[in-house]
Amino acid sequence: MQNNLRIFSGSSNPKLAEQISEKLGVNLGKIKLSRFKSGEIYVHYEESIRNSDVFLVQSLSHPVNELFVELLVMIDAAKRASARTINVIVPYYGYARQERKSAPREPISAKMVADVLTTVGATRVITIDLHAPAIQGFFNIPVDHLTALDLISDYLKSKNIENPVIVSPDAGRASMAEKLANRLDSPFAIMIKKRPKHNESVITHIIGDVKDRTPIIIEDLIDTGSTIIHVVEGLKERGAKDAIVCATHGLFSDNAIERLVHPNIKEVVITDSIALPEEHSSKFTILSVAPILAKATRIIREGGSIATLFTDSAI
16 A cells, blocks of 8 residues: 555655655655746656655745745646645645635635645645634645644643643634643633734733743744744733743744744744754754654555544544
């Protein structure tokens, strides 16, 4: 059965694709990705994929539009090469924060991305910790929505953190914070904030007791880091100790890595769903999602339930 399994990497995170392949005991597929002088993307599979189950690994991180079109061309090339199935592993799903209209005449870009992936020929999508879980419903093909929460909670348990409190930076992350609090048997708090404009936020209230506790801030992604800094400083003003910041996706736009080297941040825990630059602070701890994605790939090929991968089978 492994003979018909082919894993190929886009440009976004070849190291992660290599680790997934190793854990499945297969070689990473050979593919040529290049650009014409005009900027157009060229893809060529350098091995036969006829009647194969093809898995394409591509996070929609920076530069998101370039990587998205590259993925579309990879899917189209696989379809025209007679692949049996085309399974798209998108650890970080770009445009997920545009999942609804919050003002008139706005797009719902997360739905548009789902439509385009399906139309071009994807037969399944595997992703991790969507910004809005309802995005799964934007697809008319199977979506396996994985989570890194077990990975993060197991790491935090191993640290034996004294007097922790789980902090949700906003109401939207409250469910994730509650699950993490239950696993660590600790209380949790919720920050109330308002957003004057994109990538900016102001903390207005904190619900919960954080005084003399170690805050563990849980997010699905960190973009510019400005929200996290406001949360950390708001917690410090209310008597909390230095914080541990956890997120599945480290997007890190606009000098976020330097911004997160903050005196009141003890550690930043993220996964490798997005490739992190080689040069970064020792405060950063990177957990690999390759084992989760490899196990999910094996279940998809051989049958079984994706829910067995997680503590909370409702994920």
